[in-house]
Amino acid sequence: MSQELFKHLNKYVEVSEIDFKKILSFFDSRSFSKKEIIVEAGSKCDLNHFVVQGCIHMFFIDDKGTERTIQIAIENWWMTDFLAYHNRGETDFYIRAIENTQILSITHEKQEQLLNQFPKIEKYFRTIYQISYGASLMKIKYLYDLSKEEIYFHFTEQFPEFAQRVPQYLIASFLGLTPEYVSEIRKKNVLKPV
Amino acid sequence: MSQELFKHLNKYVEVSEIDFKKILSFFDSRSFSKKEIIVEAGSKCDLNHFVVQGCIHMFFIDDKGTERTIQIAIENWWMTDFLAYHNRGETDFYIRAIENTQILSITHEKQEQLLNQFPKIEKYFRTIYQISYGASLMKIKYLYDLSKEEIYFHFTEQFPEFAQRVPQYLIASFLGLTPEYVSEIRKKNVLKPV
Numbered sequence: 001m002s003q004e005l006f007k008h009l010n011k012y013v014e015v016s017e018i019d020f021k022k023i024l025s026f027f028d029s030r031s032f033s034k035k036e037i038i039v040e041a042g043s044k045c046d047l048n049h050f051v052v053q054g055c056i057h058m059f060f061i062d063d064k065g066t067e068r069t070i071q072i073a074i075e076n077w078w079m080t081d082f083l084a085y086h087n088r089g090e091t092d093f094y095i096r097a098i099e100n101t102q103i104l105s106i107t108h109e110k111q112e113q114l115l116n117q118f119p120k121i122e123k124y125f126r127t128i129y130q131i132s133y134g135a136s137l138m139k140i141k142y143l144y145d146l147s148k149e150e151i152y153f154h155f156t157e158q159f160p161e162f163a164q165r166v167p168q169y170l171i172a173s174f175l176g177l178t179p180e181y182v183s184e185i186r187k188k189n190v191l192k193p194v
Numbered sequence: 195m196s197q198e199l200f201k202h203l204n205k206y207v208e209v210s211e212i213d214f215k216k217i218l219s220f221f222d223s224r225s226f227s228k229k230e231i232i233v234e235a236g237s238k239c240d241l242n243h244f245v246v247q248g249c250i251h252m253f254f255i256d257d258k259g260t261e262r263t264i265q266i267a268i269e270n271w272w273m274t275d276f277l278a279y280h281n282r283g284e285t286d287f288y289i290r291a292i293e294n295t296q297i298l299s300i301t302h303e304k305q306e307q308l309l310n311q312f313p314k315i316e317k318y319f320r321t322i323y324q325i326s327y328g329a330s331l332m333k334i335k336y337l338y339d340l341s342k343e344e345i346y347f348h349f350t351e352q353f354p355e356f357a358q359r360v361p362q363y364l365i366a367s368f369l370g371l372t373p374e375y376v377s378e379i380r381k382k383n384v385l386k387p388v
Contacts, residue, residue, distance in 0.1 A: 062338070081328065081331070083332055086325055119316070120313075122317045129327050133330055134277030137330060140334065141254060141286070143334070143337060176337070176338055
């Protein structure tokens with residue numbers, strides 16, 4: 001199962017099987033059932049999570065009591081509240097399994113030890129974060145630039161795997177839309193003459 | 195002047211004066227006058243920029259012809275279209291000097307050479323990007339969670355230096371607000387009884 005991480009590391013840096021065994025020992029492998037909470041808002045953010053199998057989302061609850069999804073991660077994606085993780089502070093966010101999920105979690109302290117022992121993993125994380133930060137800036141551009149309908153179709157075209165696996169109401173939440181609105185634009189577009 | 199970068203590197207990793215001289219040779223030092231364009235949208239994104247002195251912003255032009263600011267950077271901040279820079283693709287964004295500005299720019303190719311020659315700089319960028327990505331996720335949270343007025347006051351409280359140096363209409367644009375709206379909430383709050 002942890003071969004996912006081995007393959008993902010080797011996409012960006014060269015890691016031998018022998019080194020990977022040592023690298024893996026810094027992580028805890030954990031399983032969660034569909035809908036199970038992985039992280040509670042208000043807790044100390046001390047873990048960074050790599051999705052080996054399944055799907056998870058990070059969300060907060062707004063003052064109307066509505067869950068608002070900020071990140072969705074499937075296999076090979078990392079998830080945490082990166083600012084709180086960096087500062088070793090409390091997180092404002094929950095993380096929950098959308099499907100039955102297996103993750104590899106690493107504490108802040110163990111990540112520091114891992115990076116000291118295997119400095120090449122710095123390059124791996126630098127690349128991952130560079131891409132993620134860039135993608136996050138593009139998401140802000142879309143939120144400013146596109147109509148709600150365009151945001152929805154742009155996302156489903158760009159990430160068809162997410163659109164297929166993740167429930168509609170979570171995609172709506174992730175894109176800052178209501179589930180009713182997404183259902184409406186889907187209906188409108190299904191009924192549109194070709 | 196380039197001492198800014200030396201100090202900033204040493205905030206996260208240990209770099210000697212001798213190594214810094216070599217590191218600096220990978221960069222081009224460039225000066226721009228207030229309002230001068232540094233990067234044109236549609237051009238190949240091959241440079242990452244570190245602000246030594248001054249202030250710059252990254253923006254796109256929406257279909258109504260309005261400039262929408264996505265990033266603002268003062269001293270010690272990095273700026274580029276990180277996704278296009280990673281992919282060596284074309285950028286959708288302009289970068290312009292808000293004040294008379296001096297930057298250090300590095301090409302994608304030279305950054306790779308720099309990181310090969312000084313692997314410890316990976317840790318520097320990994321940390322910078324980890325913080326930036328985390329901050330970007332928090333910005334999306336604020337866009338979803340806070341009222342327009344709350345977004346404005348949250349930003350000006352959290353980044354007083356930006357609020358002081360950057361023209362109101364650019365802060366408005368960065369926060370997804372109109373300049374008229376910012377002027378209105380400022381007026382309303384100045385007139386509020388204490």
